[in-house]
Amino acid sequence: xxxxxxxxxxxxxxxxxxxxxxxxxxxxxxxxxxxxxxxxxxxxxxxxxxxxxxxxxxxxxxxxxxxxxxxxxxxxxxxxxxxxxxxxxxxxxxxxxxxxxxxxxxxxxxxxxxxxxxxxxxxxxxxxxxxxxxxxxxxxxxxxxxxxxxxxxxxxxxxxxxxxxxxxxxxxxxxxxxxxxxxxxxxxxxxxxxxxxxxxxxxxxxxxxxxxxxxxxxxxxxxxxx
Amino acid sequence: xxxxxxxxxxxxxxxxxxxxxxxxxxxxxxxxxxxxxxxxxxxxxxxxxxxxxxxxxxxxxxxxxxxxxxxxxxxxxxxxxxxxxx
Numbered sequence: 001x002x003x004x005x006x007x008x009x010x011x012x013x014x015x016x017x018x019x020x021x022x023x024x025x026x027x028x029x030x031x032x033x034x035x036x037x038x039x040x041x042x043x044x045x046x047x048x049x050x051x052x053x054x055x056x057x058x059x060x061x062x063x064x065x066x067x068x069x070x071x072x073x074x075x076x077x078x079x080x081x082x083x084x085x086x087x088x089x090x091x092x093x094x095x096x097x098x099x100x101x102x103x104x105x106x107x108x109x110x111x112x113x114x115x116x117x118x119x120x121x122x123x124x125x126x127x128x129x130x131x132x133x134x135x136x137x138x139x140x141x142x143x144x145x146x147x148x149x150x151x152x153x154x155x156x157x158x159x160x161x162x163x164x165x166x167x168x169x170x171x172x173x174x175x176x177x178x179x180x181x182x183x184x185x186x187x188x189x190x191x192x193x194x195x196x197x198x199x200x201x202x203x204x205x206x207x208x209x210x211x212x213x214x215x216x217x218x219x220x221x222x223x224x225x226x
Numbered sequence: 227x228x229x230x231x232x233x234x235x236x237x238x239x240x241x242x243x244x245x246x247x248x249x250x251x252x253x254x255x256x257x258x259x260x261x262x263x264x265x266x267x268x269x270x271x272x273x274x275x276x277x278x279x280x281x282x283x284x285x286x287x288x289x290x291x292x293x294x295x296x297x298x299x300x301x302x303x304x305x306x307x308x309x310x311x312x
Contacts, residue, residue: 039268127275134271137287142267149287164268198240202276204262204269207243 001053006095008068008088011079019072020065020092021049023056029224030061032098032115034089034107037128039164040201041070044104046208047200051102054217060224062102065092067110078160078167082125082175085110101187102220105201108187109179116186118223120216121199125179132163190219233280234305238298241265241273254299259292270295283308 001023008018024030033052036044052062067085069077090112093101101117106128108119133149140147155161157170168176182189192199195215200207227235235249242249242262259265265273274285285308294304 131268131271131275134274134287134290135268138270138290139267141291198236198243202237202240202269202272203243204241204264204266205243 001049001056004063004096006065006092008065009084009091010068010075011081011084016068016073016075018066018068018075018088018092020063020096021052022061022063022096023052024061024063024096025056027059027061028099029059030063030097030099031055031117031220031224032089032093032096032101032112033062033064034101034103034111035064035067035071036104036201037067037070037085037106037109038132038166040105040128043201043203043206045071046206047213048104050208050210050213051217051220054213055220058217058221060221063092063096063098065089065096076167077172078169081169081171082110082179086112100220100224103187108181109176111184111187113184118188118190118220119181120190121192121201122181122189124181125176129163129173129177132166135164136162188223190216194219230281230305230309231302234277234302237273237276237280240276241269252298254297254302256298258297258301259295265295277305281305281309 001021004020004022005017006020008016010016033048035041035048048064052064055062066073067088068075069080089110093112093115098115101111101115103111103119105121105123108122109125133152137147152161156173160167160169161173195212197209197212200209235252239246239249278285294300
């Protein structure tokens with residue numbers, strides 16, 4: 001496992017250097033991982049890397065890039081839109097010469113074009129957004145402030161909103177709410193039920209599950225040869 | 227144990243990282259929100275979204291207060307009421 005960097009395009013034509021975690025031995029198959037987004041990205045981080053370890057063991061290169069504004073990125077998330085993530089993944093796919101893509105959860109909403117691959121546990125952007133809005137409403141209520149979905153969205157679309165510790169612009173909120181999985185040809189959905197066990201992104205405390213990592217890596221390892 | 231009861235226990239097991247036999251031991255009086263510090267606002271929000279998906283109900287944020295999550299029994303009663311009206 002090696003940390004690498006890749007040139008990531010930014011809004012307005014600038015570029016940044018973003019981190020990527022790689023298992024790179026210049027092998028035939030090279031899988032780009034499109035990570036889960038926001039809080040789910042943290043909850044699934046260890047699972048993601050465990051899947052990568054297994055792919056490496058199966059003789060498959062893989063790379064997990066940071067998206068601008070998330071994980072170790074120093075970019076201001078409030079200036080980022082989903083389209084920027086798509087461009088970042090396209091840049092990472094080019095830079096690391098990916099042959100396939102494996103997206104997890106919300107990562108499959110911003111797939112780079114052209115690459116075929118898989119989307120684990122697809123989710124609508126609206127569903128991710130609703131869960132984060134709810135978390136804010138619940139936290140606010142505990143603090144004695146009443147907020148509603150409608151008032152938060154109105155406020156957010158006009159001037160941006162902080163949800164679950166993430167600063168999201170109005171444009172991010174608008175685009176995220178409209179993104180749906182399953183639009184891209186060549187991408188096979190892998191429903192969570194195929195892996196067995198409880199979904200790790202739901203865990204209140206981040207956890208791991210070896211059997212699930214085994215199962216997902218096995219599907220990919222067989223799939224790249226198909 | 228009917229389907230709703232079973233599904234709700236499975237969702238809680240998924241959120242709390244519990245084994246099936248642990249959630250099978252939940253009674254109506256088993257404490258949830260106040261007794262389980264790991265059940266923070268993000269976890270509760272994920273739980274609600276999952277309940278909507280798996281139990282085919284729609285939950286309005288206005289209906290969610292501490293009482294609903296006080297015990298397993300109160301959460302199950304809330305879910306059944308939503309299914310009856312939904």
